Amino acid sequence: MRLNGEICQKEEEDKRVSELNNKAESLHSMIGVEFPQPKQKMIVGYALTSKKKKSFLQPKLEVLARDKGIIFVAIDIDRPLSDQGPFDVVLHKLLGKEWCDVIEEYRQNHPEVTVLDPPHAIERLHNRQSMLQDVEDLNLSEYHGKVGVPRQMVITRDPLSIPEEVTKAGLKLPLVAKPLLVDGSAKSHELFLAYDQYSLSELEPPLVLQEFVNHGGVLFKIYIVGETIKVLRRFSLPNVCKHELEKVVGAYPFPRVSSASASADDADLDPTIAELPPQPLLERLARELHHRLGLQLFNIDMIREHGARDVFYVIDINYFPGYGKMPDYEHIFTDFLLSLMQSKFNKRPVT
Known part of the structure; x- marks a missing residue:
């Protein structure tokens, strides 16, 4: 049992401790030191x-x-x-x-x-015509390179009219044929490389026809997670020479390059082909598209024109890509x- 004097003394000690704690907190606040906070879920x-x-x-x-x-x-x-x-x-x-x-x-x-991300922003990437419109307007010449879009056209009519439409537009063979809509189905990822005009009439509209740009068989997959940029190399189609173009006819399936097995990061490649795009160019490109598209999670498929170190083309943009194939994605995403x-x-x- 405590006496009244002991109780009063204890109350005085508690009061002094409280005052000292308040002063300490005030001092820590003044010098910018924060008390540890419980982890928030x-x-x-x-x-x-x-x-x-x-x-x-x-x-x-x-x-x-x-x-x-x-x-x-x-x-x-x-x-x-x-x-x-x-x-x-x-x-x-x-x-x-x-x-x-x-x-x-x-x-x-x-x-x-x-x-x-916002559905209306994601929707733009479900159409291969609208997804690249913002890239066409970019001027990144001050950032160690030029970024553009291959010449392309949209076909919605009967396939028999495609050769005539291509001739009118002045597109050069070979052409990459892509389904216009990206709806998540396997069919929306079926791409073809058409070597002659006759094979164009065998394609199924609606589709986008895009001039094939020789790029040394290497594609750059640029993953965007907020402000973080990660670039991976993937094997792509080899260059097409004029001699080959004269001999080959038909439309051939375009192999997918998104799988990890298509990685070219450790391959022994010509440095002029394997060299990654300049970091300032990538940062500016990502920042511009992040602002224009209104998206945080996307990736850009980009190629370098063969023989031109600083000329690049964006050929596809994908929403919420396969981040699981990106090294260290767990730390980047968290x-x-x-x-x-x-x-x-x-x-x-x-x-």
């Missing part, structure tokens, strides 16, 4: 196809994310999105007008949630997510 809701979920949400990513306080939660597309969560970030890659309407309404009703939360925290009004 970041909830990322995701709506992905089963294929994208398997390639992106790999165990290593989820383990690293948990260590950094990031929790991935699956969104049930059969339930109202507003009834789920709460989320700090919504990550999605689903097609269809119904889903676009759902996510757009959610964005309007929940401005506090970061949605990656750091990006944390930067979104930090940015949101910095924008909060000071009270």
